[in-house]
Amino acid sequence: MPELPEVETVRRTLLPHLVGQMITGVEVLRSTQLKNVSPEVLKEKLTGKEIRDVGRRGKYLLIYLSQGEVLVVHLRMTGRLLFYAEGHEVTPHTRLLIELIPPAELHLHDVRSFAMVFLLPKAEECSLPGIAALGPEPLSADFTPAGLAAALARHRSPIKNILLGQRVVAGLGNIYVDEALFRAGINPLRSANSLTAAEVGRLFQAIRTVLADALGSGGTSIRDYVNGHGVPGAFQQKLAVYGRKGHPCRRCGTTLVGERIGGRSTVYCPLCQPNSAKSVK
DNA sequence: AGTCAAACCTGGGCGC
DNA sequence: TGCGCCCAGGTTTGAC
Incomplete structure (x- = not known):
């Protein structure tokens, strides 16, 4: 994920x-993953271009090409983008293969075919609906406690849903929302606009530290995630709550509870994350 | 406008 | 051993 x-x-x-x-x-093995371009046009527009840069916005990868075009890739659940210096056989789940200076190849591998691929002019990459609606990058200076407080004040849904929504802050998914709320000592069911200034401050710091820590571990590999070289991350060993329902809280020993919030599995500590605005401690 | 649930997909784990 | 069921979840879409 x-x-x-x-x-x-x-x-x-x-x-x-x-x-x-x-x-x-370019070889397109499953065209349904191409969202705004046909296999023929993708081939025509990519062949002969040079890769100039690889960027990121939220969970979107941006591959900038010569002559002003951008290949946008969202891995969704099970997508993998893999670089092979020597070329590699196509697997049953290879969806897109980009041939580079022979024999190198870039493969999009995606078991569940949820990943999305777009091709856009560089000037329009930020107008892609999924990107245009994104909140600030959490590790950038655009993300501030004051901005977070103002954004949360506009929503009364559970804080868990709001953080998953990408509009208040970009890039968090189910794992890091649960982890950040645990670090901040905030119950995931709390209404977003009920958080005190102190709680928003703790949440701000928690989001930053959990993302930085996970980045330092090369990410979290639960099932499918591997980096561009096929190597898994290590942060799954440090998770405090995600995937630990029924296990003891690492901080207080209380049994962690699981619940469905906003249609997503959610795990939290009932003692460290009490469901009451008053029980700040 | 804000909120919510369904849809998209497939493999793994489970109970029977 | 094998079948069927449920679950994982980021984003878009449509309904309320």
């Missing part, structure tokens, strides 16, 4: 291998 730390790790592992590479061919 690639969230910001995983997508950023993919970006960092791919960047040194892709920049300066010439695309010599």
Whole structure:
């Protein structure tokens, strides 16, 4: 489940291998993953272009090409973007293959075919609906406690849903929302606009530290995630609550509880994250 | 406008 | 051993 730390790790592992590479061919193995372009047009527009940069916005990867176009990739649940220096056989789940200066290849591998691929002019990449609606990058200076407080004040849904929504802050998914709320000592069912200034401050710090820590571990590999070289991350060993329902809280020993919030599995500590605005401590 | 649930997909784990 | 069921979840879409 690639969230910001995983997508950023993919970006960092791919960047040194892709920049300066010439695309010599494209093979589309499942065209339904192409969202705004046909296989024929993708081939025509990519072939002969050079990769200039690899960026990221939220969970979107942005592969900038010569002559002003951008290949936008969202890995969703099970997508993997893999660089092979020597070429590699196509697997049953290879969805897109980009041939680089032979024999190198870039493969989009995606068991569940949820990943999305777009091709856009560089000037329009930020107008892609999924990107245009994104909140600030949590590890950038655009993300501030005051901005977070103002954004949360506009919503009365559970804080868990709001953080998953991408509009208040970009890049968090189910894993890091649960982890950040645990670190901040905030119950996931709390109404977003009920958080005190102190709680918003703790949440702000928790979001930043959990993402930075996960990035430092190369991301979290529960099932499918691997970086651009096929190497899994290590942060799953440090998770405090996600996937630990029924296990003891690492801080207080209380049994962690699981619940469905906003249609998503949610795990939290009933003692460290009490469901009451008053019980700040 | 804000909120919510369904849809998209497939493999793994489970109970029987 | 094998079948069927449920679950994982990011984003879009449509309904309320």
